[in-house]
Amino acid sequence: MENTLVQEKLAVKRLPAKIKIAYSLGQLGWSILSGIIQVWLIWFYNPPANVAIPEIIPRGAIFGFLTVIGLITMTGRFIDGITDPWIASLSDRSRNPKGRRIPFMAKAVVPFTLFTVFVFLMPVSSSSILNTIWLTVSLLLYYVFYTMYVAPYFALTSELGYTEKDRLDLSTYIALTWFIGYIIASGASFIWPIFQNMGMSLVSAIRLSIVLLSVIGFIFMMIPVLVIDERKFVTVKPSPKSFKSALKSAFKNRNFVIFEIFFLAYGIAITIFQTGNVFYVTVLLGFDETWVTIITAVTGIMAFVLYPAVNIFAKKLGKKRLCFFAMIMLISAYLYCAFLGVFPFAPVIQAFIFVIMAGIGFAIFGILPNAIVADIAKNDGDRTGEYKEGMFFAVQTFMNKLGQMIAMLMFTSILLLGKDPGDDLGIRLTGIVASAIGFVALIIFTKFQDE
Numbered sequence: 514m515e516n517t518l519v520q521e522k523l524a525v526k527r528l529p530a531k532i533k534i535a536y537s538l539g540q541l542g543w544s545i546l547s548g549i550i551q552v553w554l555i556w557f558y559n560p561p562a563n564v565a566i567p568e569i570i571p572r573g574a575i576f577g578f579l580t581v582i583g584l585i586t587m588t589g590r591f592i593d594g595i596t597d598p599w600i601a602s603l604s605d606r607s608r609n610p611k612g613r614r615i616p617f618m619a620k621a622v623v624p625f626t627l628f629t630v631f632v633f634l635m636p637v638s639s640s641s642i643l644n645t646i647w648l649t650v651s652l653l654l655y656y657v658f659y660t661m662y663v664a665p666y667f668a669l670t671s672e673l674g675y676t677e678k679d680r681l682d683l684s685t686y687i688a689l690t691w692f693i694g695y696i697i698a699s700g701a702s703f704i705w706p707i708f709q710n711m712g713m714s715l716v717s718a719i720r721l722s723i724v725l726l727s728v729i730g731f732i733f734m735m736i737p738v739l740v741i742d743e744r745k746f747v748t749v750k751p752s753p754k755s756f757k758s759a760l761k762s763a764f765k766n767r768n769f770v771i772f773e774i775f776f777l778a779y780g781i782a783i784t785i786f787q788t789g790n791v792f793y794v795t796v797l798l799g800f801d802e803t804w805v806t807i808i809t810a811v812t813g814i815m816a817f818v819l820y821p822a823v824n825i826f827a828k829k830l831g832k833k834r835l836c837f838f839a840m841i842m843l844i845s846a847y848l849y850c851a852f853l854g855v856f857p858f859a860p861v862i863q864a865f866i867f868v869i870m871a872g873i874g875f876a877i878f879g880i881l882p883n884a885i886v887a888d889i890a891k892n893d894g895d896r897t898g899e900y901k902e903g904m905f906f907a908v909q910t911f912m913n914k915l916g917q918m919i920a921m922l923m924f925t926s927i928l929l930l931g932k933d934p935g936d937d938l939g940i941r942l943t944g945i946v947a948s949a950i951g952f953v954a955l956i957i958f959t960k961f962q963d964e
Contacts, residue, residue: 515887517938520901524701527887528683532746532958533682533683533894535736536683537687537689537742538675538690538733538736538737538739539618539736539737540543540687540694541690541693541694542613542694542729542730542736542750543625543659543666543694544692544695545694545698545726545729546625546626546629546698546727546730546734547695547698548694548699549701549723550655551698551787551788552698552699552701552788552790552805553633553701553791554788555582555586555788556788558570559572559580559925559928559932561795561933562934565882567638567640568640569635569640570582570644570645571645580925580928580929581645582925583921585649585652585946586917586918587922589649589653589918592653592656592657593653593657593659596912597660597910600617600660600661600907601665601907602907604617604664604668604902605668605904611743611744614666615738615741617661617664618662618665618666618734618737618738620661621658621737622662622734622738624654625661625662626728626730628651628721629723629727629730630653630727631647631655632652633720635647635888658915660907663910666737666905667883668905669905670683670684670906671886671890671905671906681824681880682791682824683765684881684882685820687883688876688880689817691815691879692816694730694813695787695809696813697726699805699809699810700806702727702803702805704722705718705719705722706718724731754947763893763904763905763908764908766889766893769886771958771960772889772961773909773912774957775957775958775961776916777919777954778953778955779840779882779954780917781919782916782917782920783916784920785847785920786871788921788924792932793867794808794851796932796933796934797853798848798854799854799934800860808867811859811865811872812875813872815869816876816879817820819872819876820876820879820880824880827884831884832960833962836885836958839874840958842870842873843874843878845948846871846874847945848944848946849866849870850867851942851945852941853941882909884917886905889905890906922960923943924943927939927946928940930942
């Protein structure tokens with residue numbers, strides 16, 4: 514049976530464009546759901562003083578430097594990190610006749626969507642311990658089903674990509690759809706005024722907007738589940754290794770470990786951008802919430818324009834050089850963030866300068882990390898005869914989530930030093946701290962070797 518699959522796969526030689534598109538549209542779907550959480554969660558539960566959202570969970574400091582929403586998100590990411598390698602191991606070892614990845618994704622779609630919505634729906638309209646418990650449980654389950662879809666999804670990057678060029682192309686496609694999904698999620702601020710004009714309160718309008726966007730995300734996540742026949746395009750090679758053995762084996766790959774430490778810093782940087790964008794735009798630059806979408810869209814458009822160049826230069830110069838340059842750009846962008854609103858020129862120009870610096874970094878990081886891990890997983894499998902794509906991408910996903918956990922805890926804690934117009938020290942310090950973390954990671958990354 515396996516020989517037949519191998520022959521069939523080799524006969525195809527290159528992955529059809531329609532499969533690449535179907536695969537990338539799944540990324541569009543889950544990035545909408547992920548974007549909703551990244552952009553609006555902390556802002557919704559811990560908004561600036563000039564936003565008329567009532568206190569739904571406690572907003573004060575705990576132990577003087579932590580917040581309730583920060584602790585909840587940290588706990589969610591911690592539990593999520595535990596489930597990542599476990600679900601990846603189950604996927605790697607799966608002998609489901611329909612494939613190792615798609616069946617997991619199919620089971621995750623509905624609960625993933627529902628718990629994205631539940632995160633913003635509270636049983637009590639005012640601040641309550643019941644709301645805190647509800648949010649904690651909903652966010653934990655959101656992360657579990659997020660992993661159940663995303664970990665197998667990323668493993669397909671390596672398995673569908675027959676060649677390095679295919680894997681780089683797939684990474685380019687999903688980088689494009691990720692940014693589109695993120696822009697759509699940030700566009701909620703354009704939707705809820707429509708419902709407000711119909712007589713809804715701000716909170717109800719925000720919640721209905723999130724429901725509509727979540728439904729759109731659900732539809733796109735179902736496309737690869739329904740279109741991709743894993744049996745036709747993937748050679749099924751269940752890994753015999755146990756969860757513990759597979760995890761140890763992945764961490765024995767020194768190059769992989771170095772890259773993941775570097776990727777952790779990127780996870781912190783991108784989360785600060787996603788979470789802090791609304792604060793940078795509304796508090797430091799003085800724009801309203803709709804400008805979050807405008808700035809995000811312009812950043813995304815710039816990244817889209819650069820994606821073909823990234824694809825070409827990665828093949829000519831190597832992925833390491835481009836990643837190194839991208840991190841330098843992000844470090845510069847976050848140092849610059851600390852001074853937004855202070856520069857003696859128009860806020861629009863200040864925003865545009867940030868878009869240029871961040872857009873270059875995000876364009877490169879949007880494509881190359883998945884391509885690098887896919888190459889590492891493929892080469893490791895060819896060398897050892899044990900294909901653990903799910904575990905490699907689970908560690909990748911875990912590092913991204915660990916970065917998000919650190920960033921959200923750090924961001925919400927630093928905000929206690931000031932998050933309002935005229936009292937914005939905390940917002941400015943987030944950029945400085947993110948830059949320092951990126952600089953340390955850059956030094957470590959010098960030891961990485963291109964596969």
